[in-house]
Amino acid sequence: MEQLLAIWSEPLCVEQPDGSTLRDTLVLLDALSALCPFTEVVRLGLFVLPLRGPSRFFGGDDAVLRAVKQIVLDVVGTAPLLGVGEGLFCAELASRHEVIVPLGASDVFRRAQPLSVLGRKDLTTTCQRLGLHTLGAFADLEPARVAERFNKHATSLHRVARGELAEMEGQRDVRLARRLAQLRGEDDLFEEQTGFFGQRGAGDDRAEAAAHRVRRRLGADAIVVANLCGGRGPEDRATLVPWGSPLSNARDLAPWPGQLLAPSPATTLAHPVPVQLRDVDDRPVVMGARGSLSAEPSGIIFSSPLRREIIWHAGPWPLAERWWLRKRHRAHVQMVLATGEALLVVAEASRWWLVGIYD
Amino acid sequence: MTPSGYSYEHMFAFSPPRPSLSPELLATLRPVSLAKSRTLPLGEPWRALVPGGGLRRGSTVVVEAPLGLGGLSLALSLLSESSTLGHWAAVVGVDDPGVVAMAELGVDLRRVLFVPRPRGAWAESAADLLDGVDLLLVRPPSRPAHGTVRRLMDRVRERGTVLIALSEPRTPWPLPADLFFSVTQAEWVVSSRLDARYLTVRVSGRGAAVQSGEHVVVVPNRRGRAEAS
Numbered sequence: 001m002e003q004l005l006a007i008w009s010e011p012l013c014v015e016q017p018d019g020s021t022l023r024d025t026l027v028l029l030d031a032l033s034a035l036c037p038f039t040e041v042v043r044l045g046l047f048v049l050p051l052r053g054p055s056r057f058f059g060g061d062d063a064v065l066r067a068v069k070q071i072v073l074d075v076v077g078t079a080p081l082l083g084v085g086e087g088l089f090c091a092e093l094a095s096r097h098e099v100i101v102p103l104g105a106s107d108v109f110r111r112a113q114p115l116s117v118l119g120r121k122d123l124t125t126t127c128q129r130l131g132l133h134t135l136g137a138f139a140d141l142e143p144a145r146v147a148e149r150f151n152k153h154a155t156s157l158h159r160v161a162r163g164e165l166a167e168m169e170g171q172r173d174v175r176l177a178r179r180l181a182q183l184r185g186e187d188d189l190f191e192e193q194t195g196f197f198g199q200r201g202a203g204d205d206r207a208e209a210a211a212h213r214v215r216r217r218l219g220a221d222a223i224v225v226a227n228l229c230g231g232r233g234p235e236d237r238a239t240l241v242p243w244g245s246p247l248s249n250a251r252d253l254a255p256w257p258g259q260l261l262a263p264s265p266a267t268t269l270a271h272p273v274p275v276q277l278r279d280v281d282d283r284p285v286v287m288g289a290r291g292s293l294s295a296e297p298s299g300i301i302f303s304s305p306l307r308r309e310i311i312w313h314a315g316p317w318p319l320a321e322r323w324w325l326r327k328r329h330r331a332h333v334q335m336v337l338a339t340g341e342a343l344l345v346v347a348e349a350s351r352w353w354l355v356g357i358y359d
Numbered sequence: 360m361t362p363s364g365y366s367y368e369h370m371f372a373f374s375p376p377r378p379s380l381s382p383e384l385l386a387t388l389r390p391v392s393l394a395k396s397r398t399l400p401l402g403e404p405w406r407a408l409v410p411g412g413g414l415r416r417g418s419t420v421v422v423e424a425p426l427g428l429g430g431l432s433l434a435l436s437l438l439s440e441s442s443t444l445g446h447w448a449a450v451v452g453v454d455d456p457g458v459v460a461m462a463e464l465g466v467d468l469r470r471v472l473f474v475p476r477p478r479g480a481w482a483e484s485a486a487d488l489l490d491g492v493d494l495l496l497v498r499p500p501s502r503p504a505h506g507t508v509r510r511l512m513d514r515v516r517e518r519g520t521v522l523i524a525l526s527e528p529r530t531p532w533p534l535p536a537d538l539f540f541s542v543t544q545a546e547w548v549v550s551s552r553l554d555a556r557y558l559t560v561r562v563s564g565r566g567a568a569v570q571s572g573e574h575v576v577v578v579p580n581r582r583g584r585a586e587a588s
Contacts, residue, residue: 203493207447210491211472214484218477222484226458226468238458240473261552262583264459266431314552334553340545341427342553356457358553359431 001166003103005051005064006091007032008081009072013045022183028075029180035067041180043173048091051084061100085109087166093117107163111136118157118168123150135161211243220244230256232319233332233346234264235272235355258319260332265344265356272353275345276301277310287347291318291331300335300343302354309338316347399493399521402440402465404576404587408562409538414441414494416519419512421532424525424542429558431498432460432578433540434525436585438494439465446470446493452481453498453525463583482507489520496523502530509534538564543573555580557588 012028015021025041032039032047039049054064065082072080083094086106093113094101101109113135115124132138139161146158159165214223224240231237237259277285279295286294293316301307316331331347344356398413406412414420420437424430431453438448443465449472450456456473472492477484477500485497495515512534515522526532544559561573578585 203445203447207470207472207491210449210488213487213491214472214474217483217487218474218480222474222477224473224475226456226461226471226473228458228462228468234457234459240456240458240475243472262463262581263553263555263579264457264463264583266435266457266460267453267455268457268459269455312547312549314549336547336549336553339427340547342547342556357427358556359427359429359457 001086001090001106001163003051003084003086004048004088004091005068006083006085006088006095007047007049007068007072008083008092008095009045009047009076009078010081011045011076011078013043015044022179024076026180026183028072031071031075032068035064035071041176042088042092042171043176046092046095048088087163088171089160089165089167092171110161110163111139118161120154120157123154123157126150139163215243232256232258233260233330233355234268234344235346238268240270258317260317260344263358265342266359267357269355269357272346272355273302275352275354277345277352278307286350287316287329287331289329291316291329297333297335300337300345308341310335311338312336399441399446400444401437402443402585404574404585405437407587408574408576410564414521415537416493416521417516418537419515419522419524419534420538420540421524421526421536422540422542423528423531424545426527428545429542429556429578430525430527431457432464432556432585433542433558433560433576434496434523435461435466436464436578437523438471438496439585441494442467442470447472447491448494448496449474449485449488449492451485451488451495451497452477452500453496460579460583463579465584482511485511485522486514489514489518492520494521494523496525498525499530503533505533508532535565538562 009028012021012025021044025044029039029041029047032049036049036054038053039047041047051061051064055061058064058067061084068082069079072078081095081098083091083096083098084100085091085094086101086103090101090106090110093110099109111134115127115133115135115138117135118124127133127138132141138158141158143155143158143162147155150158153169156165156169160168211223221242223243225243227239227241228237229239277297278299278301279285280298282299283295285297288294297310297313299307299309313333313335315333317333318329318331329348333345333347334342335345336342342358343354344358346353346355398411398415400406400413401409414437422430422434422437424433438461442448445467447470448466451474453473454475456475458468461471462468472488474481474484474488479500481497481499482503485495488495512522524532524536539562541561541563542558543561546557547553548555548557555577556579557575558578559573559575575588576585577588580586
């Protein structure tokens with residue numbers, strides 16, 4: 001789990017009727033985003049940001065904590081409570097105690113907490129009667145026993161107590177991000193989410209209802225929609241996002257130099273599969289630093305017994321991108337196999353990956 | 360009249376009349392008749408090869424091809440024309456859809472729902488989506504069961520959706536389809552890169568009007584689209 005810095009600002013957690021709370025939240029979010037672009041507002045008064053990146057950049061956790069404290073002081077006027085822990089649940093608890101939970105110690109920290117931190121009175125009372133007073137004692141119950149005795153909500157809390165879930169249900173204010181976007185006048189992003197994509201018809205409503213049904217059956221990320229963005233290879237250009245999440249505004253309209261030309265593979269693997277290329281003497285084919293192949297590839301090996309003959313290949317077309325990272329040297333190779341399939345493979349980090357099948 | 364002598368007309372006597380729409384607004388609306396018309400249009404090259412030039416609502420289309428020999432591209436190319444005209448499509452069971460290839464084929468991605476990994480519930484997910492989309496492309500993970508397929512096809516007929524099933528010769532679709540595409544040969548034309556693929560497709564089906572026969576089509580061509588050879 002990722003180490004998060006939780007920032008708890010007391011004055012911002014109760015919403016004032018004049019709307020100043022939301023405005024201040026927005027100002028603080030922007031200020032913190034300048035420090036770390038991955039800053040999130042979880043709910044009113046609570047912000048989190050991943051600590052690792054900023055800590056490396058600013059030279060240590062303490063430097064980040066100091067900078068964050070100063071920013072909140074400047075914007076809100078009172079110092080925040082800061083805490084560091086793994087996962088949102090632990091991070092928020094740490095901020096209440098104003099402690100930094102070192103990496104790996106989150107488990108101990110979480111288990112020592114009283115049951116009341118779960119925020120469920122009925123659960124706390126029942127457990128106390130059973131002689132369970134800490135999260136650790138609750139976590140030690142067998143999941144099956146908990147499911148027998150309590151409802152679904154308690155089962156999910158049990159998973160939080162065991163450290164299997166990083167955050168509690170209801171810990172996030174899901175409406176807040178949208179309200180902030182409205183305040184900023186950037187509601188379009190979310191219009192797409194609710195209104196699917198602008199103009200609506202009866203067909204759009206039916207499709208939305210159908211998507212809801214599938215989501216209830218298979219879970220939130222089972223149904224996805226596609227979006228195209230800029231990029232060189234087909235594996236970079238396609239983004240599949242769970243249905244209902246806001247789509248990025250970046251559209252694939254601009255010409256992109258060095259883009260792999262059409263046709264694109266009808267199957268683009270989300271997780272590329274490692275493959276090996278061999279020459280006629282069954283030696284591995286590698287790509288040199290200047291983007292040339294060590295030998296003509298004549299065979300491709302998927303998993304060890306499965307080898308296919310290559311009858312034609314084109315490329316490699318090196319992608320001159322992020323040249324400052326040596327291992328980011330990538331190149332595309334198209335090939336046709338003796339059995340008739342056409343494949344797209346990529347050389348990266350001196351290995352070959354199957355990224356597409358022209359199915 | 361009800362048995363109590365009460366006329367139903369009275370119940371609606373005070374309901375407001377339908378609001379009239381402004382001409383500018385009317386111009387932006389899609390006609391309802393499009394959604395209800397009995398066939399969904401097909402693009403090139405299929406228009407000339409399929410009877411009626413379209414896919415009849417409520418019918419099942421089976422595309423059979425060995426894995427990797429163009430079956431998926433062919434099936435996706437059947438979606439493109441309808442998708443451009445505003446129909447919704449869903450793709451169930453295609454693990455890693457090539458979204459860029461779909462866009463090149465002319466599919467409007469804003470109206471496509473994907474269920475890439477239905478985890479053993481492909482038929483249930485397909486049934487869930489039937490009411491919501493006009494075209495449903497499914498690739499069953501293994502040989503589909505007879506009963507499951509029959510129930511699905513019955514629902515498709517009832518709902519007026521078009522079901523496009525993608526199968527392999529090893530695991531054929533167990534029931535006869537209204538329209539059957541079978542890829543018998545696939546050949547790539549190459550230059551300095553992959554240029555085009557010539558597919559030999561046998562089109563057959565039920566009904567008198569089907570011109571059964573083998574056709575050579577290009578899917579995809581140099582621009583990633585489908586065309587007649």
